[in-house]
Amino acid sequence: MKPVRVGLLGLGTVGTGVVRIVEGNQEDLSSQVGSPIIISKIAVKNSDKSRGVYIDPAILTEDPWDVIRDPEIDVIVEVMGGVDQTKAYILEALEYGKHIITANKDLMALYGSEILAKAQEKQCDVFYEASVAGGIPIIRTLIEGFSSDRILKIMGIVNGTTNFILTKMSKEGASYDDVLQEAQELGYAESDPTSDVEGLDAARKMAILGTLGFRTNVELKDVSVRGISQVTKEDIAYAKRLGYEMKLLGIADRDDEHISISVQPTMVRRSHPIASVNGVYNAVYVYGEAVGETMFYGAGAGAMPTATSVVADLVAAIKNLKLGVNGLKAIVPYKQKKLKDDEQIKYKNFILLHVDDKAGVLAQITQAFAQFDVSLESVVQQPNEHNPYAEIVIVTHDASKASMNKVLEHFEGLEVIRTIKSVYRVEG
Ligand SMILES: NC(=O)C1=CN([C@@H]2O[C@H](COP(=O)(O)OP(=O)(O)OC[C@H]3O[C@@H](n4cnc5c(N)ncnc54)[C@H](OP(=O)(O)O)[C@@H]3O)[C@@H](O)[C@H]2O)C=CC1
Numbered sequence: 001m002k003p004v005r006v007g008l009l010g011l012g013t014v015g016t017g018v019v020r021i022v023e024g025n026q027e028d029l030s031s032q033v034g035s036p037i038i039i040s041k042i043a044v045k046n047s048d049k050s051r052g053v054y055i056d057p058a059i060l061t062e063d064p065w066d067v068i069r070d071p072e073i074d075v076i077v078e079v080m081g082g083v084d085q086t087k088a089y090i091l092e093a094l095e096y097g098k099h100i101i102t103a104n105k106d107l108m109a110l111y112g113s114e115i116l117a118k119a120q121e122k123q124c125d126v127f128y129e130a131s132v133a134g135g136i137p138i139i140r141t142l143i144e145g146f147s148s149d150r151i152l153k154i155m156g157i158v159n160g161t162t163n164f165i166l167t168k169m170s171k172e173g174a175s176y177d178d179v180l181q182e183a184q185e186l187g188y189a190e191s192d193p194t195s196d197v198e199g200l201d202a203a204r205k206m207a208i209l210g211t212l213g214f215r216t217n218v219e220l221k222d223v224s225v226r227g228i229s230q231v232t233k234e235d236i237a238y239a240k241r242l243g244y245e246m247k248l249l250g251i252a253d254r255d256d257e258h259i260s261i262s263v264q265p266t267m268v269r270r271s272h273p274i275a276s277v278n279g280v281y282n283a284v285y286v287y288g289e290a291v292g293e294t295m296f297y298g299a300g301a302g303a304m305p306t307a308t309s310v311v312a313d314l315v316a317a318i319k320n321l322k323l324g325v326n327g328l329k330a331i332v333p334y335k336q337k338k339l340k341d342d343e344q345i346k347y348k349n350f351i352l353l354h355v356d357d358k359a360g361v362l363a364q365i366t367q368a369f370a371q372f373d374v375s376l377e378s379v380v381q382q383p384n385e386h387n388p389y390a391e392i393v394i395v396t397h398d399a400s401k402a403s404m405n406k407v408l409e410h411f412e413g414l415e416v417i418r419t420i421k422s423v424y425r426v427e428g
């Protein structure tokens, strides 16, 4: 049996995991695809670096083009990251008829539709399961498992680093900076962890999930994004006291054909299954018109979970290669995109205000909510022994984003409100 030759771009956290699985499970993998799988060339930045796995130095190169242009190579596994240059490598590899496996959400969120269109033209596979929720087969689930349904809502903890940070802050009272460093040391964070903590990584993943779930081209610019860098221990404590857990949640939903996609720190009611997803674990909750509620759970980052998805994609591409049916499964979105406006986007809110502790303040505040048509679920005023102001904690019923913006703008101009301390979306 002629071996299938694979070219690897990148041998860092994920690449090393891919080598381990391909070597460690070779017998099982080759029996599934009907021939040995050989990683025959690997591009790295620094070929002198010591790695956690043994690699024959003869197959290392510092020039990715050596891998892309090798006529012996059938499939390219891209686990090096980067966007513009990496896109050029992938488009050229497709031009040569090579199949692509990638873990790169930055690339797929920005150029997925162009890459998939090229793949279809060239009858090649482009699989990217590891790009969203590392070890969870959520992309395959949306493409295949729910092909028959109409997805109405996708809600996800899709960034392992931030869930790890929020969990440690919440359960151990750890400091934000210390936990971020730990997440970096464990290989969870992106090379620039700003994209994790500021929500961009999650936004890219939600753009990918939204595109698949709603079959329309959700772009990164369509996702409203807020990260966790401003979340304080006090906010987390408040959430807990009220029966919520603080999570960085990606939410994509549709009413009729109008959709909205966002990523923000969210207070999730403890009884919702996604509230108990902790540490580096991810979960994606999918609500389909016919199927109802479903949820998928697993490690969202780290070498071996992520490599599991990469190698499963590799197996799928090689099986297709044997059957001569590559390029059939690309989901190229076909629906016209209709984004909800701020009047149509509705959710519950938590608001924490520091206000003057004097008569009539509460009335001014509740009056503002009434003026802008926001109905309230609860209002609690707490005296604060250490400060001259009182704390007011408000939870609204579902309110439009437009109305809430008007309320908050009005609060900025109210003298009795010292500070709008925090505002969070509430789910569940
Ligand atoms: N880490 C994780 O848990 C997850 C990561 N991903 C994605 O997988 C991809 C890889 O992530 P990860 O393994 O963590 O990243 P690492 O930084 O650990 O590894 C990147 C690898 O690519 C090589 N590399 C980078 N730039 C070049 C270049 N220009 N030419 C040749 N080689 C290059 C590096 O070489 P050298 O080793 O010599 O520096 C390194 O081996 C990213 O797209 C990431 O977003 C997806 C899901 C989970």
Ligand SMILES: N[C@@H](CC=O)C(=O)O
Pocket: 131, 133, 134, 158, 159, 160, 161, 162, 188, 189, 190, 196, 201, 300, 301, 302
């Ligand atoms: N940095 C990412 C890695 C996986 O995509 C995360 O923390 O989830």
Ligand code: NA
Pocket: 129, 130, 131, 132, 133, 134, 135, 136, 137, 138, 139, 309
């Ligand atoms: Na996945």
